[in-house]
Amino acid sequence: MPVLHTLQRLGVLLLAATALYTAAASPAAAEEPGWTAEPAAGTAATDRPGGVRPYYTRPYYYMAGTPGTVLEDRLALANTTDQERTITLRGADAYNTADGAFAVRPAKPAAGGRSEGPGTGAGSWISFGAGATVKIPPRTRAVVPFSLTVPPSSPPGDHPAAVVATEGGHEVGVRVHLRVSGPTLAALTVEDVTVRGKGSAAVVAYTLVNRGNVALAPELGLRAEGLFGEVPGRTGRALPVELLPGQRVELTEPWPGAPVLDRVRVTLTVTAPGGARAVGDGSRWLVPWNLIGWTGAGLLALGGTTAAALYLVRARRPRRNAPAGAPPATGPAPAPEHELTGASR
Structure with a gap:
């Protein structure tokens, strides 16, 4: 019986530990979106016989064209869970935050009508057409095409943007480096x-x-x-x-x-x-103001101590007394006067 009781206690402890581990791990698991978004693998030019071109992965999109050009590319979405996912796609302007980080404009204008709204830059030039909302079955990968139309009046240079995928409050952005042909200026x-x-x-x-x-x-x-x-x-x-x-x-x-x-x-x-x-x-x-403050306080204290010491020395110094019966001195004694007659004696 004691052995059985011990085994029962061990079982209870193991169950409690398992419950605690599950409770601690569940928030982290809940943070995982269960899907990914990235540029679809492209093909590289090759001189191999038969024209076979190997695929390569891309961390972002790089596009270039003249004003009025329509550029096309693809976004790859992968559902890694056992549930269907509904993902919304959009383009967004990119900008620097105050500390220099890369960020994208939100889908809706910020409260109060501030300027952090969607914007009218290169993000608004991106279109997914009818594929703006995509349903992805469990354990499935989907490739969604999109286009970027450069307006005829677009100025030359870089126009930063991003492709943003959203589902259940979770967003994944893929950068778009767009350069419109024409003169460039680095300043x-x-x-x-x-x-x-x-x-x-x-x-x-x-x-x-x-x-x-x-x-x-x-x-x-x-x-x-x-x-x-x-x-x-x-x-x-x-x-x-x-x-x-x-x-x-x-x-x-x-x-x-x-x-x-x-x-x-x-x-x-x-x-x-x-x-x-x-x-x-x-x-x-x-200027080390703390050090100067302490130095000044020390000098003031030293000056006060010196003044007090001189006062005590003067107060304790004995006074010299005049002889008894002597008249009080009223000032320096006058010099003796000599009679001058003009005649020799």
């Missing part, structure tokens, strides 16, 4: 350069603006000068951001080598492929 500016923080926590904040019509992959160089010469800055490095045409982003660059006490002028030089180059600068006094 940017660096604005609002400031130094924030101090010491190892100092950062250089700045704003990058893409003034051209092509996407840029910028590189940053930092140079600083103080009152006594050049201050160690940072060597050039590629920034982890793709700056889309017409976009403005606010970035910060760590500066762990910033001086503690100095007046510095920071110069940022940003370059990008295509000949883009911009320079921006800003200056600031770096």
